[in-house]
Amino acid sequence: GGIITQTPKFLIGQEGQKLTLKCQQNFNHDTMYWYRQDSGKGLRLIYYSITENDLQKGDLSEGYDASREKKSSFSLTVTSAQKNEMAVFLCASSIPGLSNERLFFGHGTKLSVL
Amino acid sequence: GDQVKQSPSALSLQEGTNSALRCNFSIATTTVQWFLQNPRGSLMNLFYLVPGTKENGRLKSTFNSKESYSTLHIRDAQLEDSGTYFCAADDTNAYKVIFGKGTHLHVLP
Numbered sequence: 456g457g458i459i460t461q462t463p464k465f466l467i468g469q470e471g472q473k474l475t476l477k478c479q480q481n482f483n484h485d486t487m488y489w490y491r492q493d494s495g496k497g498l499r500l501i502y503y504s505i506t507e508n509d510l511q512k513g514d515l516s517e518g519y520d521a522s523r524e525k526k527s528s529f530s531l532t533v534t535s536a537q538k539n540e541m542a543v544f545l546c547a548s549s550i551p552g553l554s555n556e557r558l559f560f561g562h563g564t565k566l567s568v569l
Numbered sequence: 570g571d572q573v574k575q576s577p578s579a580l581s582l583q584e585g586t587n588s589a590l591r592c593n594f595s596i597a598t599t600t601v602q603w604f605l606q607n608p609r610g611s612l613m614n615l616f617y618l619v620p621g622t623k624e625n626g627r628l629k630s631t632f633n634s635k636e637s638y639s640t641l642h643i644r645d646a647q648l649e650d651s652g653t654y655f656c657a658a659d660d661t662n663a664y665k666v667i668f669g670k671g672t673h674l675h676v677l678p
Contacts, residue, residue, distance in 0.1 A: 488666065497575075497655060497670035513665065543610060549666070558602060558657065558666055560612045 457482035461546050461561035468568050470538040476531045476564045478546030487529040488547040488558070491515055498545060504529055533566070540568040572596045573658050575669035582646045582676050590672045592656035594637040599661055601632045601639040606653040615641070646676045
């Protein structure tokens with residue numbers, strides 16, 4: 456079986472700071488995703504990537520950048536952290552195929568901004 | 570409006586009773602997934618469905634693509650079933666997976 460590893464697990468930042476979250480998968484999946492989850496709420500798609508060097512905006516892309524440096528790696532950057540922001544960022548990857556998008560998740564990165 | 574709409578948003582059940590969660594879609598979708606997020610935050614994949622029905626223990630899920638909905642039935646609810654249940658649908662026109670806002674389930678002893 457494979458695994459999705461997100462680093463760091465916890466991230467504390469300062470207002471206005473640029474923060475980068477990393478995600479690695481060894482499933483050899485083509486598509487990778489970044490979702491944001493606010494306390495008690497659902498998952499909202501920030502960015503996704505269907506192959507190496509590809510980037511697609513989700514519903515919540517403003518304020519974020521992403522980079523798919525290689526097939527196994529997808530990073531997300533918060534361009535300017537907002538004061539008192541708290542959320543969990545979840546990375547996922549999926550089995551290849553347009554109609555076969557079974558998702559596998561990492562354990563998340565919890566962000567707190569002071 | 571929400572492309573993937575879950576109902577109810579919250580639910581309390583007595584241990585041992587049955588219930589059904591529902592997901593309605595306003596996007597073209599060919600697959601549906603159901604997840605359980607436990608109180609620690611981890612997401613567990615419960616079902617991955619093409620149109621039809623799957624069953625696993627006390628859980629059963631149906632995806633009706635013609636009427637654009639999916640249901641998750643929980644039989645004989647147990648305390649460990651508590652958590653947030655999410656459904657997710659692949660948007661076949663946009664090549665991405667969209668989540669509902671979740672159903673918070675609390676099973677009472």
